[in-house]
Amino acid sequence: MPEGPEIRRAADMLARAVQDKPLTHVWFAFPELAHYAPQLVGQTIVRFETHGKALLTCFSGGLILYSHNQLYGVWRVAVPGVAADSARSLRVRLETADSAILLYSASDIEMLNRDSVADHPFLSRIGPDVLDNALTPETVRERLVSARFRRRQLGSVLLDQRFLAGLGNYLRAEILWQARVSGLDAVQNLAPAAISALADACLSVARLSYQTRGQVNENHHHGALFHFRVFQREGEACERCGSAIIKTTLSGRPFWFCPQCQPPVGALSSRSG
Helix, strand or coil: CCCHHHHHHHHHHHHHHHCCCECCEEEECCHHHHCCHHHHCCCEEEEEEEECCEEEEEECCCCEEEEECCCCCEEEEECCCCCCCCCCCEEEEEECCCCEEEEECCCEEEEECHHHHHCCCCCCCCCCECCCCCCCHHHHHHHHCCCCCCCCEHHHHCCCCCCCECCCHHHHHHHHHHHCCCCCCEHHHCCHHHHHHHHHHHHHHHHHHHHHCCCCCCCCCCCCCCCCCCCCCCCCECCCCCCECEEEEECCEEEEECCCCCCCHHHHHHHHC
16 A cells, blocks of 8 residues: 555645646546536646545645545546556546546545545544654654553554554554664653654654655665665665564564564563563
8 A cells, every 4th residue: 555655746746747727627437426527627726635645636616535545546647538547447537738637446535625624534533644844753752652552562553544644564664673663562661762763763764755765876775765674675684783684464464674673672671681
């Protein structure tokens, strides 16, 4: 499933293609949305907003198209009038005079307005967007140590959209490696310095992924561009200590970690004892 950085980059791509240009053709596959199409023709898309893994397409008349890609949804930019990809199910087509954006395969699509966004069953219960520039490490740290999250295993917390919206499986692995924290531990077991490192990593890793992932750098293992340190690298050497990266399952999802850099707090205690 795409995570917050991928959804934000998709929003940027869509904005470059069609934002602030009058819509010339609108089509929805779902009957409950089809009646909106005529009134949207002639309007403009004024902005694309992301809330974690959800995307809001905001029209000049006040309507807001909510979409969540889930596992298979994907947005594409195309030429107006181009035939849809026959290998996928087209759900939404929004065209301007010189560009079109098409949403394939997503099943979670609704038309909202500004009032109903606030009460939406998904949007109303998720935490702050991890890519929100106003979100600070201090706020993340407060959430980590709150009664709601501090007793839970971190491998579960970092997948819970109520903690920070937009985190997912690859970010979970990379954040925990960056902070040198085990996914088996709970926040209440960590030292204050480790909690602060984790809060910093939640933001820095996600933001670096959004800003640079997919860009090419010949010296990528040592440069500022994003690359996976542990995710899908089982058996390879950890860049910090040289130990072999391990793949396991944590909270029902595949998980990668360095056993030397990320020992559970209990393991550290037994070593020192």
